[in-house]
Every structure is written in C-alpha cells, then in structure tokens.
Amino acid sequence: MIIRRKTAGLLGTPYIVWAAAFIVIPLIMVVWYGLTDEHGAFTLANVAAIADPAHSKALLMALILSLIATIVCILLAYPLCLFLVQSQQNSTSFLTMLLIVPMWMNFLLRTYAWQSLLEKTGIINTALRAIGLQPLRMINTNGAIVLGMVYNFLPFMILPVYNALEKIDQNVVNAAQDLGAGRRETFTKVIFPLSLPGVVSGITMVFIPALTTFVVSSLLGGGKILLIGNVIEQEFMLAYDWNLGSGLSLVLLVFIIINVVVSALIERDEEERA
Amino acid sequence: MKKKTNGLKKLYIGLIFVFMYAPIALLIIQSFNKSKSRGRWGGFTLQWYASLFQDASIGEAFTNTILLALLSSVISVVLGTMACICIGRMKKQTRTLMMGITNIPMLNADIVTGVSFMLLFLTLRIQFGFGTILLAHITFNIPYVILSVMPRYRELNPHIYEAALDLGASPAYAFFHTVLPEIMPAILSGGLMAFTMSIDDFIITHFTAGAGVHTLSTKIYSEVKLGIKPEMYALSAMIFITVLVLLCLVNRVQGDLDLKAKEARA
Numbered sequence: 456m457i458i459r460r461k462t463a464g465l466l467g468t469p470y471i472v473w474a475a476a477f478i479v480i481p482l483i484m485v486v487w488y489g490l491t492d493e494h495g496a497f498t499l500a501n502v503a504a505i506a507d508p509a510h511s512k513a514l515l516m517a518l519i520l521s522l523i524a525t526i527v528c529i530l531l532a533y534p535l536c537l538f539l540v541q542s543q544q545n546s547t548s549f550l551t552m553l554l555i556v557p558m559w560m561n562f563l564l565r566t567y568a569w570q571s572l573l574e575k576t577g578i579i580n581t582a583l584r585a586i587g588l589q590p591l592r593m594i595n596t597n598g599a600i601v602l603g604m605v606y607n608f609l610p611f612m613i614l615p616v617y618n619a620l621e622k623i624d625q626n627v628v629n630a631a632q633d634l635g636a637g638r639r640e641t642f643t644k645v646i647f648p649l650s651l652p653g654v655v656s657g658i659t660m661v662f663i664p665a666l667t668t669f670v671v672s673s674l675l676g677g678g679k680i681l682l683i684g685n686v687i688e689q690e691f692m693l694a695y696d697w698n699l700g701s702g703l704s705l706v707l708l709v710f711i712i713i714n715v716v717v718s719a720l721i722e723r724d725e726e727e728r729a
Numbered sequence: 730m731k732k733k734t735n736g737l738k739k740l741y742i743g744l745i746f747v748f749m750y751a752p753i754a755l756l757i758i759q760s761f762n763k764s765k766s767r768g769r770w771g772g773f774t775l776q777w778y779a780s781l782f783q784d785a786s787i788g789e790a791f792t793n794t795i796l797l798a799l800l801s802s803v804i805s806v807v808l809g810t811m812a813c814i815c816i817g818r819m820k821k822q823t824r825t826l827m828m829g830i831t832n833i834p835m836l837n838a839d840i841v842t843g844v845s846f847m848l849l850f851l852t853l854r855i856q857f858g859f860g861t862i863l864l865a866h867i868t869f870n871i872p873y874v875i876l877s878v879m880p881r882y883r884e885l886n887p888h889i890y891e892a893a894l895d896l897g898a899s900p901a902y903a904f905f906h907t908v909l910p911e912i913m914p915a916i917l918s919g920g921l922m923a924f925t926m927s928i929d930d931f932i933i934t935h936f937t938a939g940a941g942v943h944t945l946s947t948k949i950y951s952e953v954k955l956g957i958k959p960e961m962y963a964l965s966a967m968i969f970i971t972v973l974v975l976l977c978l979v980n981r982v983q984g985d986l987d988l989k990a991k992e993a994r995a
Contacts (some may be wrong), residue, residue, distance in 0.1 A: 467815020470808050474830050477868040481845030538738040558929050559972040560753045563949045568752035571767045667838035704841050
C-alpha cells in the first residue's frame with residue numbers, strides 16, 4: 456500500500472495512544488499496586504500472600520478443576536470436530552448455530568439455568584426418581600463447577616480444533632492409506648499430529664478463563680467452593696484491598712504468561728517441522 | 730456397518746447440541762411459567778412479557794446494554810480499521826510489537842483486565858459509570874476488529890489503489906472507492922463479533938460499572954442470590970428468538986443471492 460507514511464501514521468495514532476492508555480498502563484498499574492503496600496512502599500507481601508492456606512487452597516482448587524475441565528473439553532470436542540469434518544458438508548452454518556448463537560442468551564442466565572437442572576429437586580433428579588433411581592447430589596459440588604466450565608468454554612476448544620482438522624490435506628491422508636497405514640495408524644501418525652496446533656490453542660483458550668473464573672464457581676458452587684478468581688474478586692469488590700488483590704492477580708498473570716509462552720513454543724515447533 | 734457408525738456419529742453431534750441448548754430451552758420455557766419458583770410448572774402465562782414493559786429498571790439495563798454494544802462496536806470499528814492501515818505498513822519489528830499489544834486483551838484473563846481498568850480509573854479518580862464501561866468495552870473490542878480486518882487488508886492488491894491515484898483520484902476518494910469496499914466484509918464481521926462480545930460481557934463490566942449503572946449482565950448477577958425476576962427470562966427469550974430469526978433471514982437472503990448469482994453465471 457502506498458498510502459503515504461504520514462497519513463498512515465496519522466491514522467494509526469489514535470489506536471496507538473488508546474492501546475498505551477488502556478492496555479499497557481492499566482497492566483502496569485496492576486504490577487505497581489501488587490508490589491506496593493497501602494503507603495506506596497515496595498513490598499512482596501501481596502504476592503507472597505498466595506502462600507496463605509486459604510489462598511493457596513483456592514489456587515490449587517482452581518488449577519485442578521480447570522485442568523479437568525480442559526481435558527473434558529478436548530475429549531468432547533475432538534470427536535465432534537472429526538465427525539463434522541468427515542461429514543464433508545458445509546459445516547460453517549452448523550458451527551455458527553452450535554457455538555455463536557447460544558452467546559445471544561446471556562451467559563450468566565445460561566449458567567444459572569444449570570442450577571435448575573442440577574439441584575436436589577431439579578429436572579435431572581426428578582427424571583432419575585421417575586425411573587426409580589436414587590437422586591444424585593450435584594449442585595454445589597466440584598463436579599457442577601467443572602460442568603459449568605465445560606459448558607461455557609467448550610466453544611473455545613471446538614473452533615481451533617475444527618479449523619486445524621479442516622486444513623489437513625485429504626491427499627496426505629490418502630497417501631498414508633495407500634502406503635498401507637490402517638485406520639488407527641493413519642489417525643495416530645498423520646491426522647492427530649497435524650491437528651495438534653489446534654488442540655494446543657484450544658487448551659490456551661479454555662484453561663485460562665476456567666482457571667480465573669469467579670462466576671461459574673459462585674453460580675454453581677453455592678458460594679461454598681472458593682476459587683482464586685473468587686478470592687481476587689472479593690478483595691477488590693468487598694474488602695477494598697487493592698494491593699492484595701493486585702498481588703494475587705500477578706500470580707494469575709504468571710500462569711497466563713507461562714500458558715502463552717508454552718503454546719507459542721509448541722506452535723513454532725510445529726511450523727518448523729512442517 | 731458403515732451406516733451404523735454414521736448413525737452413532739449423528740447421535741454424538743446431536744447430544745452435544747442438546748448439551749449446548751438444554752439450558753437455553755429451559756430459560757425460554759421458564760419465561761412462560763406462571764410459578765415464580767424455577768423447577769415447578771405453575772401453568773402457562775404471558776404475564777411476564779406484559780410486566781416486562783412496566784419494569785423501568787430492566788428497561789434501563791437493556792438500553793444501557795444495547796447502547797454500549799452499539800457505541801463500542803462502531804467506535805472500535807473506526808479505530809481498528811484506521812489502525813490496520815497504519816500497522817499494515819509498519820516495519821516488521823514495530824508491527825510485531827503492535828500486534829503483540831493488540832493480542833493482550835484477548836489472551837489476558839477477563840478478571841485481570843477488569844481489575845486493571847478498575848485500578849486505572851481509581852488512580853485517575855474517574856467517576857465510575859457508563860463512560861468507564863464504554864472505555865473498557867471499546868478496548869476489548871478493538872482487537873476483534875483488527876484481527877478480522879488485518880489479514881484482509883494485507884491481501885489487498887496495492888496496484889488498484891495506485892491506479893486510482895494515477896487516474897486523478899484524491900487519496901481519500903481512492904481509499905473509499907477501492908480499498909474500503911474490499912475490506913468491508915472483514916470490517917462487518919469484526920464489528921458483529923465486537924457487538925456480540927460487548928452484549929455478552931459480564932466480568933469486565935462488573936469491575937468498571939460502579940454502583941449506579943447496570944447492564945443486563947450486572948443486573949442478572951445482582952439478582953442471582955434473591956432469585957432472578959421472571960421478566961428477565963422473558964426479555965432474554967425475546968432477544969434470543971429475535972436474533973435467531975434475523976440470522977435465519979440473513980441466511981435465506983444470502984442463499985437466494987448465491988443462487989441468483991449462480992443462475993446468472995449459467
């Protein structure tokens with residue numbers, strides 16, 4: 456494009472200023488508040504507070520539940536995407552129906568609706584009783600939170616995995632089969648490795664929102680199960696301890712950075728191999 | 730044998746569909762439920778749809794939500810498209826840096842983004858309210874526009890724009906007549922994505938709204954403990970059905986156009 460340098464620079468200035476003011480500076484504020492006390496003196500106490508048993512328990516819980524949710528998302532999404540790609544019909548409108556349209560029902564309401572499905576006298580338990588089975592205790596359990604995470608973040612797994620699978624050249628698959636690979640071998644040696652970048656980016660996109668959520672746990676955990684997200688939210692909105700809240704956010708930020716770096720490295724590896 | 734596995738695959742896809750839509754179906758059914766307590770069917774009624782229009786607080790939250798989504802998506806479309814033109818012709822290193830910064834709101838956890846805005850507004854002593862929510866929404870919307878427009882902009886053939894200039898068009902005229910029409914689909918899909926994200930956002934709004942202003946999301950969250958008003962189900966059901974019908978119409982029209990184009994070619 457030969458749009459003159461000066462004009463192009465002028466056009467970009469608003470966004471550059473905007474990004475500096477509302478993306479970069481706010482993050483610096485988190486670091487600043489996280490590393491100072493209420494008088495503005497440097498301290499590591501806010502970050503070290505993660506070792507406090509209540510906080511570390513919340514972090515551990517969030518890690519375990521979000522890991523399980525991520526794995527469940529892979530297990531649910533992968534076969535779905537495989538079937539969709541194999542069906543060879545135009546799946547775009549189907550995927551829009553499955554993934555985008557539900558977003559037009561407020562996500563708090565959708566999550567809240569699971570309460571009616573899972574609670575003691577809820578729909579699932581009523582159905583179980585009707586066919587003569589024991590009702591289950593589902594609401595306010597870890598399982599309910601994992602379910603809420605999977606429900607909310609499954610689309611973030613489906614999209615990248617589907618895109619990766621769809622990009623695979625059918626000729627490569629055919630070549631593998633011509634060379635005598637069975638169905639299982641074709642999958643483990645050709646299809647799965649080629650779809651790995653999609654799975655990795657799906658993991659990034661599911662794990663972080665699940666790890667940091669406070670909504671799912673407060674809606675489906677009944678306020679009994681605290682995740683690290685709940686702790687931070689309470690520090691900011693109830694305790695007004697912004698320094699402590701920021702310090703704990705820094706701990707989350709470390710996980711986010713690790714997550715981004717690892718997935719970038721794996722993606723680069725894949726590209727190099729290709 | 731083959732038929733059987735095909736059936737199983739369809740069943741699996743169907744089950745995922747049910748999983749995604751069961752809560753939505755439940756909410757819509759609930760909006761017609763006479764009984765206020767969820768999980769008990771008290772008979773069919775339309776009363777929540779009627780009382781919805783008398784509820785000023787829901788109306789206000791609805792207006793705020795729509796206004797925020799409209800303003801934030803339009804502003805982010807303008808800023809984002811302008812930014813693409815600039816970033817598109819930067820040197821590789823600066824471009825990588827700008828795109829890295831652009832990616833931050835998408836990769837960062839919403840809670841950290843929300844908290845960072847809250848700290849910024851607190852430090853600058855900016856009054857929390859509609860304005861602060863709008864600033865936040867524009868910020869997390871711009872990346873969707875840029876990531877949608879950027880690839881399309883870089884694929885453009887620069888010679889068409891140059892030809893327009895050679896033929897005496899002013900740069901602005903050339904831009905609006907050669908470049909803009911080409912990137913319009915990407916702008917629209919980025920804008921639609923931004924609009925959807927703004928409507929669906931709760932977490933970032935929660936940290937930037939302050940006490941007085943409610944969007945539908947923050948209102949629902951504040952009602953959860955006491956029980957959500959049935960009018961809220963009615964409103965959400967109406968929004969959902971409206972969007973669904975609109976999407977189907979757009980699909981039909983697009984299908985018709987495609988068909989006509991095919992016929993014209995044949």
